[in-house]
Amino acid sequence: MAAADASFNARDHGTALAEKNRVQCNYCGKVMSGFYRLKYHLGGIRGDVTPCEKVPENVEEYFRNILLGELHHPDRPRKSNVCSNSNGVKRIKLEAIQNANYESGSHEDVESELEGSTQHVSLPSRRIGSLTGSDNEKTNGSLSWQTQKSIGRFFIENGIDFSVANSPSFRDMINATLCHSPGKYEIPSCDELKGLILQEEAKEMREHGERIRHSWASTGCSILLDGWIDDQNGRNLVNFIVDCPQGPIYLRSSDVTASIDDVDALQLLLDGVIEEVGVHNVVQIIASSTKGWMGHVGKQFMERQRTVFWTVSASHCIELMLEKISTMDSVSGILDKARTITRFIHGDAAVLQLFRNYSGSRELIKPSKVRLAMPFMTLENIVLEKENLQAMFASSASNWASTTKGNRVVNLVKDRSFWNGATMVVKAAIPLVNVVRLINRADKPQVGYIYETMDQVKETIGKEFNKKKALYMPIWNVIDEIWNTHLHSPLHAAAYYLNPSLFYSSDFNCDEEVSSDLLCCICMVQDEHTQVLINLQLDKYINGKDDFREGSNMDQRNKYLPGKEIFHSAEWWLRYGNQCPELQKFAIKILSQTCDGASKYGLKRSLSEKLFTNGRNHMEQQPLSDLAFLHYNLQLQNSQLAVWGGIEADEIDPMDAWIFDEEPDLVSGR
Structure with missing residues (x-):
């Protein structure tokens, strides 16, 4: 959930207790008096309550922006003006609540906070703004920082030229959306969008990427190669995407045109990407095509890389x-x-x-x-x-x-x-x-x-x-x-063997190929002592001993079948593999991988093509690199929210290639 999507109601982040006016934080369990203090607790603003140490960053940012943006406005009283006597505290608290305009709570929050007070205040109803969620924006004509970033994110995510922000019709559209006359609000300029807003959004996306990176040590990850030929310039380009159960990350793009006939140079490029992601983290590389440079380098990759598999989408x-x-x-x-x-x-x-x-x-x-x-x-x-x-x-x-x-x-x-x-x-x-x-x-x-x-x-x-x-x-x-020739990888047979819903079924077939591929995967583990332990622990899994006895039960296995529940086979190992830690870690890394390539994310390629246009200096190139990084990662985030649900398209073009004999190009991916 992005900061802009966080709930307006503090009750979604805390639980009212039976004890009068007491509220418990849903994240750290701290108990405090009332939902208004909870907002300061969640927003990390010190004062009457200590900040929450476990609140998600997007929730913390949301409440901090609202509380600081409203309470610390230059035309409004600051928290530091609170008087030492109790009546003064109540008076300033009432002013603060009125100034906050109920942005992140309800009337009931305020009433419960002030219950028992000798003062009674009539609090008028306020309507949340449809776009900004800030009544302050309605009164002084300036958009909140969060709203400006939301506009910037819209431009970046959809690859819209920043100069569109200078368009009078765009400004009229924003003002019409906010139910105000044209020219009422100061919309972020082109320079602001490609400057501070872009930098801030890129910073937040890097923090998001770091959180996902931390999961690679336990689940492993796959590097997806999204390669194509640039129609305009005939260049061979590739996007590198790192995929894991926590979500995909766009890493970077490369122009491999100069190295297209140099397998050694391509190998060095891939080695550099693996090192960047972490040799101990990468389980496999999945190519998007069998032709072109990917077909050539794939044949030699496994001969040089003894710890990473190569397969095709x-x-x-x-x-x-x-x-x-x-x-x-x-x-x-x-x-x-x-x-x-x-x-x-x-x-x-x-x-x-x-x-x-x-x-x-x-x-x-x-x-x-x-x-x-x-x-x-x-x-x-x-x-x-x-x-x-x-x-x-x-x-x-x-x-x-x-x-x-x-x-x-x-x-x-x-x-x-x-x-x-x-x-x-x-x-x-x-x-x-x-x-x-x-x-x-x-x-x-x-x-x-x-x-x-x-x-x-x-x-x-x-x-x-x-x-x-x-x-x-x-x-x-x-x-x-x-x-x-292309699809089969020892990883697939090993995953078949380690998938409990298949292994413990009556028709499981452990032929010579399956046994050999499992051994091959074990040998990919770098530490030889760990290899020995995995082989020893396999006996318990094979014979359903100890915790595996319960896990091999039909009901327990069926819980982890696709479509049955939210679990998958790696989560089965989390529950039942604790007595065999080396085997457990090995199985989870294998079963956490995808078998499909980058095409499922449908990334647009035009921005990557701009990255490698000649004639830019470093000052021009860096913002464009930040823009590509943010643009593609926003696309990847959205692709997770909207799972394909199949291979059927929503619409059909009357001039569709199949009807009119034009064959799709599997080499370039277009």
Whole structure:
């Protein structure tokens, strides 16, 4: 919760006790008299009460800004003016409360604070400002520091040019939002936004990053490479993102164009990033692509780095599988016919409306954030709408069927071989599409399930084809090729082994590959004595001894399955692995990793491209670096608040690439 989002009511941060007028802080447990003192306690303002040492920084900042901003205004009495006698204290306290305008409390707070006093004060109702939350802003025309920072954060987060702040229409918009005439408020200038406000926001973001960094020692982290080719200048650029259960952090950007053919130079770059994050913290590097410089450096990375794994984004690898499947003769022909149907229906508003009438307003095209999944998802829709499509074109109302294009579509929807082929393609591809859905819906690390999931995909496809090898083996071969070449990491098999919901199930399969990969991960632990202890402690986990006896119970394991509760398998180890501390730490670090890459965060690349524009001096470059750091980390914070919830897109562009034959570029990521 940002400071600007903190509750206006002190009751959200304290608990009223049975004893009259006594309040207990929710953070440190300190008891004090009334909610008004609680606000000073939370805001860290010394005086009648000691500051809270455990209050979150954003909450402390919020209450401090309100109390100091209002009570210490030059036109209002200061706390230092309190008289020594009790009546004077009450008088000044009443003035302070009136001056505070109830910004962070309710009338009941004030009444409980003053209950028992010989004085009675009538306190008028105040309405919280819709944008600023400060009545002071309404009276003197100046925006609070917090409001100015909120405006700055809006500019930075959305990559808006600071010069827009000088626009009269922008100023009119802010004043209209505050229900005042244009020109009433002094909006932060362009210089203020890119100066003090940017510096302050960057400072707060670095503090946020430091809090996340502290978790890396216990959970480990993954470095995500977000690489692309700059369309305008043809440069090879990469963003480095550090991902862990506490949240992702944008680290920095690099231009690797000069080193694109120098694997040693690229290795040194990666070594520097690992050292910056902490060699003991980094568990794996996840590349965003298998092509270009990432493909070259990935082949040699594991030979040089003995403590960090290299893999490729799981969703990208699924895209590669779908791409290869789409090029098969038996599949590409069906997808072309499906495209013909969708072009005809979506190419004419009247035909599209007719289809919606028959389908009950359901859409035919299934837009997707994973572009190579879209043709298969749309084909699945076509198969589901088979009867409606056939009825639509068989209807006498379908006059469009008399045209050349329409007649071709009419023949397609009558063609039994098309429907048989479409059904077969759906059976082959949709299980893979569902894997991407699973990855993108999850708000917990999925590394403990990817190994089992890919096996289940193959089994599902085999069953869909009635175990006929001639039909399903071509699909299996595509999956195996991408899995073995790019996606599979010893980390995945070790996570499968250490995932209690899978390990203690009746169908767990510890084959030679799983055992070998687990041993490989143990050998990645730098301390040899710790390796020995992990191997010894594995016996208790394998045989369900001591605390693991209770943890291996079906009910306890199911608590930690994805979607069941908020827990994941690393948290199972926190509860049941205490008697095996070395194994516990090892398991938590592995199970806390993601198996997906940076693409899930959808970072915009334009600001990174500006970073490497030639001709800037150091004085110009530093603010731009701060801006990029803040811009990307704000995007990453928001991506956590709005989990994808799947791979379906909210809207579809009528000129979508799949409909009009333009193939997406998997190398540049565009």
